[in-house]
Amino acid sequence: MQVTETKNEGLERAYTITVTAKELDDKVGEKLVEAQPEVELKGFRKGKVPMALLKKQFGQRLLGEAMQESVDAAMAKHFEDSGDRPAFQPKVEMTNQDWKEGDDVVVDMSYEALPEVPDADFSKIKLEKMVVKPEESAVDDALKNLAESAQNFTDRDAKEKSQDGDQVVIDFLGKVDGEAFEGGAAEDYPLVLGSNSFIPGFEEQLVGKKAGEEVEVKVSFPGEYGAAHLAGKDAVFECKVKAVKAPAAAEIDDELAKKYGSESLDALKEQIRERLAAEYNGAARAVMKRKLLDELDELVSFELPPTLVDAEAKQIAHQLWHEENPDVQGHDHPEIETTDEHKKLAERRVRLGLLLAELGRKQEITVNDQELTQAIMNQARQYPGQERQFFEFAQQNAEFRQQIQAPIFEDKVVDYIFELAKVEEKEVTKEELEKAVEELEQE
Incomplete structure (x- = not known):
């Protein structure tokens, strides 16, 4: 041979x-x-x-x-x-x-061939980490939002009419062709108007009613209604409005805290502070990571594989084209030409990708099974009711697992460089951090 x-x-x-x-x-x-x-x-x-x-x-x-x-x-x-x-x-x-x-x-x-990536002295890199301490006003705002989400309902004045968003307490009896049907009756039923929890047209007919009124609600069951014997049928519901209640935010107290799984209001406040601190820290890390990548782009230079750059430039051009043409869902469109700007951005991405990949290889940085599984489970939660199918798909699709693994690996390499670089903390306001994040998204 x-x-x-x-x-x-x-x-x-x-x-x-x-x-x-x-x-x-x-x-x-x-x-x-x-x-x-x-x-x-x-x-x-x-x-x-x-x-x-x-x-x-x-x-x-x-x-x-x-x-x-x-x-x-x-x-x-x-x-x-x-x-x-x-x-x-x-x-x-x-x-x-x-x-x-x-x-x-x-x-x-x-x-x-992949190029030889030169070693770099990361200790020369100087970075600034923005630190935001959660303000009590931010904690109070979060509590108000939680209270509104856990809203209660209080009785309206007897003369006030129901409005969209109110809760009406009703007795009702439903009939089709003059005959009551199974499951069509209830007493003291609390119905929030506008919640669309009843069949179409039902709730709208209870808007503008007062406590004590009796109303005939006339509706038609949808053709695809679950109960076949009612599908497509006209029905009349005899309703008695027993109470009309306006929405009101829950009291900010220990009872509210218990609704959200905390033992007390103080414990809930501490959880909110921790969550806000984690959000601020995540945003600050994103800003610092971008600064690091900018530094690395200037610090290291080496020859790039032309095919990799061309493929990345085409992908960038394709992605930007679809962002500018959101109505086009598929890929049945004219060929998209790459520009010098696309190629410049592609060269940066390829250079940084190769640098981080090589550093991770040399330092034996890996993504373990537990980290990958956790990431898959986090993404699966975005599909309520289909978590199992999503997880099974990920387990059977190596390319998809690689897509999930890649950003985890990159972040672990970035963390490694953070440890070597000179990082100084700078306390800033929430507004200053938000501005830095906005500038990041505009680049």
Whole structure:
């Protein structure tokens, strides 16, 4: 087997791999010897089939396997000996298309090698971490929001009419064709007007009513209603409005805290402070990470694989085009041309991606199974009722798991650099942090 270099320009590499006919024949022979003890053919005992007959029977099929295995082995040895790591899957083509048994196999292999990423002194990097202490006013605002979410209802004046958003307490009896039907009656039922918890048209007819009024609510059950005997039928509900209640925020006290799983109001306040601190810290980290990436982009320079840059530029152009044309959901659109601006941004992303990947490799930074599983579960919660299906999909799809794993890996490498860099904390206001985040999103 022979590997001959035919191109070595920049990061571009090309080689010719030659596997001789004798090497192929020897490999087929090895496979036949390995299989012989288990082969059983008519007229021969198991393991006693002559080698010549085995070769005639199975040699052609094994020849294809031998060719593939020989080329794969030559490629693997080349990458091991050269230390090259291809940016993409190498392109492999058989040059002698008129090949026949007894000929050597000649294959051309080409690829772009990943560049050598130079070491950098991260201790020279100076970063500023914005620190925001949760203000009591922010805690109070959060408490008010929780109180509104856990709203109570208080009785309106007897003369006041119900409004959208009010709660009416009603007795009702539903009839179809003059006959009451099962499940169509209730007493002291609390119904929030505008909640759309009843069939369409029901709640609207109870707006503008006062406590003590009796109302006939006329509706039609939807055609796709769950109960087949009611689907599409007209119905009349005899309703008595027993109370009309206006929404009111819950009291900010220990009872409110218990509704949200805290033992007391003080404990709830402390949880809010911790949550706000975590939010501020996350925002400050995002700002500091962008500053770090800017520093790294200036600090390190090396040759980039053109194919990687072109692919990234096309992806950026495609993403921006869809952001500018949100009505186009699919990809049935004209080809999108990349610009110099797209290429410049692509070069930055590829450079930083290769730098962080190489640093993570050298420092043996990895994402463990527990971290990956936790990240998948966090994303699964965004699909209520379908968490199990999402989790199973992620477990069966390696490419999707890689998409989830990539940002975790990047953040762990960034944290490693943070530890080496000179980081100074600066106490700022919430407004100053929000401004920094806005500027970040505008870049």
